[in-house]
Amino acid sequence: MLRVEEVSKSFDGFRAVHQAHLSVEAGAIVAVIGPNGAGKTTLFNLITGVLTPDRGRVLFEGVEISRQPPYEICRRGIARTFQIANIFPRLTVFANVQVAVLAHERQSLNLIRPARTLAVRETTSILEGTGLQHKARRLAGALSHGDQRILEIAIALGSQPRLLVLDEPTAGMSPEETAATMALIRRLARERGLTILFCEHDMEVVFSVAESIMVMRQGRTIVQGPPDAVRQNREVQEAYLGTSHA
């Protein structure tokens, strides 16, 4: 479904991502792991069009998307969340999700009809699916941190994606919240037939959820494979444990 081929990106000579590659099969849950500064977020920004790669290309369902703007990539079926809660703070929770649904339904430039009559059913169903329906009338900026992270996922669902890219969906959450969020993500993936690509710090979470894991280090792909294969990989062991031995 998604193929990242030898993608590189430098900032002022610093190689944030260097010849990284990644492949995501339809329906899979794929994780990207790596130490801080390994280039995970940069990689996600390259996939979703926030950044343009210096070299290499990104293919989604066989079409090259590496030089398209973010909104174009979203319309092709890739939605994402961000590492820091990235919501619309002055809008209600309902409107936060509705904006995404309206954009998906190509209604954002509609100047005539009142917004309150449009995209209501879909928005409500997403809010119910993520458990935010009771907070629909609150201002998004007034939500708790945990709820804002969930709202981020709900906004992404509003774009009706086939591939959902999650940048550290559980960052800053308590263990209970983390477990609940991961359960939510798995349920949504199942119910909506989503493919999931996410990156995460918490190894326990990654190895219990992901079907395929890609390990990054200093901007490079070390390995990608099923959890067991990754666990046994010598280079990975060195990357995570080996520095003290060396």
Added chain:
Amino acid sequence: MRQGIGESRSRGAVAAVLATLLLLPVVLPVFYTYIAALILVTALLAMSLNLVLGYGGIYQFHHAVFYGVGAYALALTVTKAGLSAWIGFLAGPLAAAAAGCLIGWFCVRLTRLYFGMLQISLGSLLWIIVLRWYPVTGGDDGIHGIPMPSLLASPTSVYYFILAVVALCLVVLYRVTSSPFGATLQAVRDNPQRCEAVGVNVRRHQLVAIVIAAGIAGVAGVLYVALERSVFASMLFWVLSLEILVMCLLGGWFTFAGPIVGAAIIVALRTFVGRYTENWTMILGIMMILLIFFMPEGVMGFLLDRLGRRPSAVEEEALAYPAQTAGKGG
């Protein structure tokens, strides 16, 4: 249910204001009718700015240009092309919208302060052309005694004409702000990056907002000509842009009606305080500073807060959604 009451209450308020405005020329002397008309025109101008500023979060620092372009388009249609003023009334807003499209097309490539500065430069270019192109624009003398149709001969009929057009434009603006485009525009204001990520072409939305706002500023411009029968180069000067920006902030830029209040305050202050002292701008300055310290959401934002309403008319709008769905569901 509370929504229903709130809505009918604001409908009542709108009806009361409209009735008062309709009666004004009957009860007040001509001078006050003139001031009321001037407030209406200025309020429309400030409202049009607030579409991009308050709803779109766009640093539209030189909005007065579109007001001036609208006014000059009407003036030139009548005095140079010799056409009917009615054609000019259409040409003004169209010319302003075209100017908005041109200037906006360049500006949306930049963000925030950079956007504002580029707009000031582009707007100043237009201002200089108007100021220096004597044979056509009359330079800093402006154009005076622009003939108007006989229908607009008396101050009262001019007032009603302005009231009707302003009311119509406010309905249009209200519809736009509560449309999907309006909702998306506010999302762009809150978080452009997130908007791009959900499939919104941010620049295109900003450009559309600028064109609509410029067109309505152009309407305000032609109404000014209907009232004053004159145009001045200072209508395109940046000081006026700053003044309308202040009207929005003063009245409350996160509320629908805030700019009207801001415009009324500034026009009234200039007219009535200006009569007693040459230094009325000092009083305006002191008011602005007090406001920043004590009413950061503007006068309307402050009042709505006091009345227990949300600071934004838009959010009130959004509040109606779940009620709607609940109604459908059960």
Added chain:
Amino acid sequence: MDLSVVGSQLLVGLSRAMILFIVSAGLSFVLGVLRVPNIFHGSLYMIGAFSAFSIATWLGGQSTGLWLAMLAAPVVAVAIGMIVERALLAHLYRREHLMLILFTWGVMLILNDLVKLAWGPTYRSIMPPAALQGSASLLGIALPRYNLFLLLIGPLVAVGLWLFTQRTRIGKIARAAAVDQEMVAILGINVSRVLAVAFLVGCYLAGLGGALVAPTTSITLGMDHSIIVDAFLIVTIGGLGNIWGALVGALVFGVTQSLGLLVWPQFAVVFPYLTVVIVLLLRPRGLLRSVW
């Protein structure tokens, strides 16, 4: 076209650019360190010019009086600026830019009326000090001595500012605060005091610009309006908050303005604005690195 005409026009443009630079550098410094788009910077410039006139007149209008006026006038601007900063602005640093624009414009309106009350609406003018009167020749081009003096002062101010930000402790802290205020606060430094000093420098430069421009122009109400937009545009094309950017921006602005006079006198003012448009379209964040 006569080459010496172009040359002298270029030199006039450059000396005008020095005034623009001094004013813009102050604006840029305040914008960079305090994040305040200070609209009443233009008022301080006007106050600097009026003060120079008053001090010079009070001291008898002789050469020493004129020199002293140049030195003392910026102090008046600093005093007024610091009253506003300590009493009001210091409480507003965390506000949105639009609110700060509203605030500083409010101050500009008040200062404008105060100037009107203090000096009245009439035109004023002063002479340059005797040593700087008349003209001298540079590279075979005759130029007023005062303009040559400005050409010397501009680079001196630039170097002085550079030394201040690079070599003094408070300057270094101000530079760090421009990038990350919270980090500076964590280091146990009184940020408010640093911001006040940065603001003081900005006010001084506005007043100095006003004092320096006084002998070359008629001192009048409305000087604040005519300088402030130009200064903001210069700061923007140079790169917000970058002092050297202000220098480059001022040079570009001043030179296009004066050369434009040769090309198309009636529309000469168009050229600097046109330049700004082109620069911003080609380099949306200004010519040099912005601290924003």
